[in-house]
Amino acid sequence: MKGIHLTQEEIEKYPLFYHGKSNEAEIREYNSQELLKIFHFYNQNKIDTLKCIDQKRKDLERLPEFLLFKKYIYGKNDLITGILIEKGYPTNLRTYKINGASFNDLILVLQNIGKILETLNHLRTKENILTDFFIGDLQESNILVDSITKKIQIIDLDSCKIGNNRAFLTKYLNFLKTYTHVRQNLGKKYPWDKYNFSNNQNTDLYCYSVIILKVLFSIDISILDLNTLYKMMYKLKQENLPEPLFQIFLNLYNNVDNDNSFRYLENIPHSFEKELHL
Numbered sequence: 001m002k003g004i005h006l007t008q009e010e011i012e013k014y015p016l017f018y019h020g021k022s023n024e025a026e027i028r029e030y031n032s033q034e035l036l037k038i039f040h041f042y043n044q045n046k047i048d049t050l051k052c053i054d055q056k057r058k059d060l061e062r063l064p065e066f067l068l069f070k071k072y073i074y075g076k077n078d079l080i081t082g083i084l085i086e087k088g089y090p091t092n093l094r095t096y097k098i099n100g101a102s103f104n105d106l107i108l109v110l111q112n113i114g115k116i117l118e119t120l121n122h123l124r125t126k127e128n129i130l131t132d133f134f135i136g137d138l139q140e141s142n143i144l145v146d147s148i149t150k151k152i153q154i155i156d157l158d159s160c161k162i163g164n165n166r167a168f169l170t171k172y173l174n175f176l177k178t179y180t181h182v183r184q185n186l187g188k189k190y191p192w193d194k195y196n197f198s199n200n201q202n203t204d205l206y207c208y209s210v211i212i213l214k215v216l217f218s219i220d221i222s223i224l225d226l227n228t229l230y231k232m233m234y235k236l237k238q239e240n241l242p243e244p245l246f247q248i249f250l251n252l253y254n255n256v257d258n259d260n261s262f263r264y265l266e267n268i269p270h271s272f273e274k275e276l277h278l
Contacts, residue, residue, distance in 0.1 A: 001054050003072035004084060011038055011073075011082075024159075030084065036073060037158075038082035045166045047080055052163040059129045060157075065116055067144075067155045088153045094140035096147065097215055103273035107265050108150040110212055113143060114262020116154065117204055121260070124201075134161040134199040137170040138207035140215070161199035172210045173197040177225040178253060186255060205258035209249060212261065216272060226253060242267040 014028040017035050028036040039046065053060065053068060060066055073082035091099070097106060124131045137159050144153040159168040173196070175182045182190050182197075190206070191198045213219045217236060221229050230250070237246045244264045252258060 001072060003074045003080075005074045005078075006036075006081075007075065011036065025082065033087055034070070035085050035087055036082055037069070037085055038073065042080065045168075046158070049160065049162060049165045049168075050080065050083065050158055052165060053157065053160070056130070056133065056162065059123070060133070062123060062129075063116060063119060065112075065151070065153050066157055067153050069158060083158060085155070088155060089144035089146045089151075091145055091147065092141050093143040093145055093152075093211070093215065096145045097140075101147070103216075103270060105147075105150060106215055107268070109143075109145055109152060110215060111262045111265055112150065112152045113138075113208060113211065114260050114265070116152075117201075117208060118260055118262065120204075121201065132161075132163055134201065135204050135207075136160045136168060136199040138204055138211070139171040140211060141171075143211075167193040167196045167198040169196050170199070170203075170207070172207045172222045173199075173203055174222065176223050181226060181253065186253070189255060189257070202258045205260060206252055209252055209258070209261065212265070213249065216268065221249075221252070229253070240269050240271065 011028065014030055014036060016026065017029040018027040023040070025037045025039045028038065030036045050069065050072070057068060060068055067086050067088050069083035069085050071084040072080050073084060075081035093109060096109070101109075120130060120133070123129050135154060135157070137156055138154075142154060142156045144155060146152070159170075161167055173190070175190070175197070183192065189202045191200065197203065210220070210222050213221055219232055219236075221232075224232070233241075233246060233249050236249075237243075242264050245261055245268070248259045248261045248264075
């Protein structure tokens with residue numbers, strides 16, 4: 001793949017695009033359409049991941065919602081120090097909700113996320129491609145939203161699970177208060193990969209459920225113990241959460257494969273909207 005050679009001095013001439021803290025990289029504005037993602041540090045696992053993405057680019061491009069990196073950034077001694085990426089849509093899902101998106105619009109956005117996961121499942125099971133690819137760090141900040149069309153884009157795919165790479169740290173796969181239960185009872189569903197929980201279809205669907213519950217009901221199940229989680233799910237059921245969604249959420253910590261809930265989101269009653277932005 002073609003790359004761009006930039007010294008550290010040249011990189012620092014480009015303005016920062018994102019001013020928040022990041023343990024992984026800094027983002028700088030390369031031009032009106034593209035960004036530089038410069039890694040604070042990188043290792044062979046990151047390089048292997050980027051190269052595997054490039055090898056499977058044709059298959060990954062079957063999902064136009066994926067913002068794949070465009071070029072390598074080379075520094076001293078021709079070492080990869082970063083990647084060139086598209087800017088994408090101007091807001092992410094987290095900000096989109098904070099800025100007052102309607103209940104209906106959030107449902108549409110969440111359905112679009114689920115449709116991507118459904119497409120991936122189809123490609124794996126029916127076309128036998130991308131069988132070793134999983135998004136991994138699926139979270140609100142990595143989902144860009146077009147506020148007009150409600151279309152989405154997935155970013156930060158350089159931290160995906162692909163090929164034989166090692167799993168990267170993810171926001172929602174820490175199981176802070178359910179760690180023992182998961183390690184002892186759900187090792188096949190949510191496998192451990194030496195340093196972090198690994199990624200598969202079940203973990204992507206778990207993260208998707210976390211996003212739904214946070215965005216629509218302001219419940220972050222990734223930080224709850226099991227008793228509290230079950231109490232909250234039964235409370236949602238009493239408030240008329242559709243039965244299929246209730247079962248999907250309950251099964252997140254049971255030893256059965258996770259299900260994709262996008263088909264049932266439109267059946268959520270609008271009575272939940274009053275608490276949306278609390």
